[in-house]
Amino acid sequence: MTDQQGSAIDERCQYCTFPLTQSKSVFQSIFVCHSCTPEDGQLLCLCQACADHCHADHDGLEYVGMGPCYCDCRQILVGCRIETESDREAKRLLNGRPCLSQKPSTNRPLTSVKDSRLFSLIEGKELADRLQLQTQTLVKHSKETFWVDPSLDPLELSELELLAYTILDGHCQRYSLKGYGAEWWVQVKNVSSQRASGEVRTLDNASEAVDLHYDKDETIAEKFGIGVFPLISTVTYLTDSGDAPPTVVFSKRYDQPEDETISEMLLSYPRQGNHLVFDGRLLHGAPANHSLRRPGVGDNRSYSNIRVTFLVNIWDMECKPVGVERLPHSIRQHLISDTAKEPFPLSSEKFTSQSGLFAESIHLNDELSIPEALRQRIELPFLGTTTTWESASDDGSTTFVVTFPPPIAAQSDLLLVSFGPGMEAYVENDSSGDEEEPSLVV
Ligand SMILES: [Zn+2]
Ligand SMILES: [Zn+2]
Ligand SMILES: [Zn+2]
Structure with missing residues (x-):
């Protein structure tokens, strides 16, 4: 836009x-x-x-x-x-x-951070690597988001569109959805290795990060200040990046009181082929803080130095986000020339047959599990310059504060952290400006 x-x-x-x-x-x-x-x-x-x-x-x-x-x-x-x-x-x-x-109010299949699920979507390195190369071609031509829906002819689509189409079809079957379409886009980020630097947590590189934000109809939000959110948000990981920032999802919706504390945080560590599904109204991002990354990645896999994700949001067609259109044919041709000639090897049946992994959960209790010396307060940038909803205060800034104790040894790729009393995450406004100004925190 x-x-x-x-x-x-x-x-x-x-x-x-x-x-x-x-x-x-x-x-x-x-x-x-x-x-x-x-x-x-x-x-x-x-x-x-x-x-x-x-x-x-x-x-x-x-x-x-x-x-x-x-x-x-x-x-x-x-x-x-x-x-x-x-x-x-x-x-x-x-x-x-x-x-x-x-609009009739939709019956949402996912209503809390606990409903998030992880699927194994792309099996085999060959397809994931091929799709990953196509994302790099795509970002050279466009950084927009694009649209697919069931009215399109799969035979005319590029492989990236077919991936979005398959994800849409799979979730429509899984959750019995009719009249839904999908907005899709890609993100390619560099990964700084904490192992290579030899020093832990010194390389919080902002350019690696996706600041915390809400997915929404960007045009309606910008012009009217109203939030219209997707039904379901998904992240598919196309690279194996052991050191890459996890996707972080908080138990926080835009329409909850801003002074309400946040008791749960979901971490999804990137693994090639994994597919994360969560309630499309939740605050999320991929903050660069090294203390959020998977500790002790000690196995012998060879990791990519880029983090490539494929994002698909599922929308009621009657709430299709303004200005999101099909991939232009001129760009599709660049992608198709990269594509193998065989039929697209992914089907929604393979995908809907899985029940999806729950998160491994840990509870952080102030008195029992966390020595004070190990605990650290991480300030995560919240709604930065790349989003349209910003704090209305010119000289104040809004940050998101999480107390997070390293290291947490997670076996699973999906970890649900629940914060005990006094350890909850919260939004903090550093308003150094005029107290009379309305603070528009969204
Ligand atoms: Zn008015
Ligand atoms: Zn008026
Ligand atoms: Zn008046």
Whole structure:
């Protein structure tokens, strides 16, 4: 998605959320304006854009917090200044699909971090290596996300699209989903080896990291400040990178109170061919901190110095993220020339026959298991510059604090860490700026 022109406010939330939500309460920033409320009248809720554009110069404007609401700006006598353009933009982006209020609430097959599962998707090094080479061709041509759905003809697709198509088909069968499509993309990251450096935990290289974030419809989030999330998120590992950062998933959703502590953390260590599945609403990333990586990788496998992942998010077709389209034919041709001529060797049956691995779980108890000297506080960057939802505070920053005791000897590739009392993870705002400013933490 290209960057929008304009001021910081315009980039973040330009349009009133009412045409998207109608009168259904949807989680977002809530403001009230006492100046526009008649005496002993009921306080009406305002969205972020209406606070910025319609009430910014009113003394009575007040930030309430994040919560479920719909915007009442157009009910106020003076009217909404951005009503017309907001209606037009919402209509353009929805493009005939129902607005959020008309969407039936989906029965989600995965609802907590404990529901995450690990599958063995790609068996055999040959196919995984071939797909991995194709991802490197793809990132030379595009860093966008792309779309596949059941209406496509598999015979016309490249192998990477077939991988996304197979993952979509497998989960649609597994969870009895109808009318779903998949957004897919790839990530290629360098891996710094702590063994090569001889010093543990000195090479927290930011360029290796994927900061903690929520997967979402980026355009709706940026223009309206509303979160629309995939049903299911998946990560498929195409390289064997013993030293590579794990995928980290927290028991934290965007619509949970920001001061609520976080009691669970899932770590998925990269292994070629593994396929991780989790609730698409959860906070996740691949932070570079060496203390999160698998300790004592002492076996004799030869590890890759890059971390290549193939990401697939499964969406209700009626919530297909704005601007995500099929792979352009010109790019597909570059990939097909790399592809072996034999039929794609992966089928969704092989995949749906597995029940999926649960995480090995450990409980961190303050008194019993962790000597104070071993414990360290890791600050994980949260929603950095590569995401569209940032802290509204210009001079403060938002970090995510995890107490994590090294080393944890995990046998499994999937580890669920539950934090005992006092050890929970939390979001920390370093607001050195004006206390009156609303802190928009999303
Ligand atoms: Zn509004
Ligand atoms: Zn006002
Ligand atoms: Zn307004």
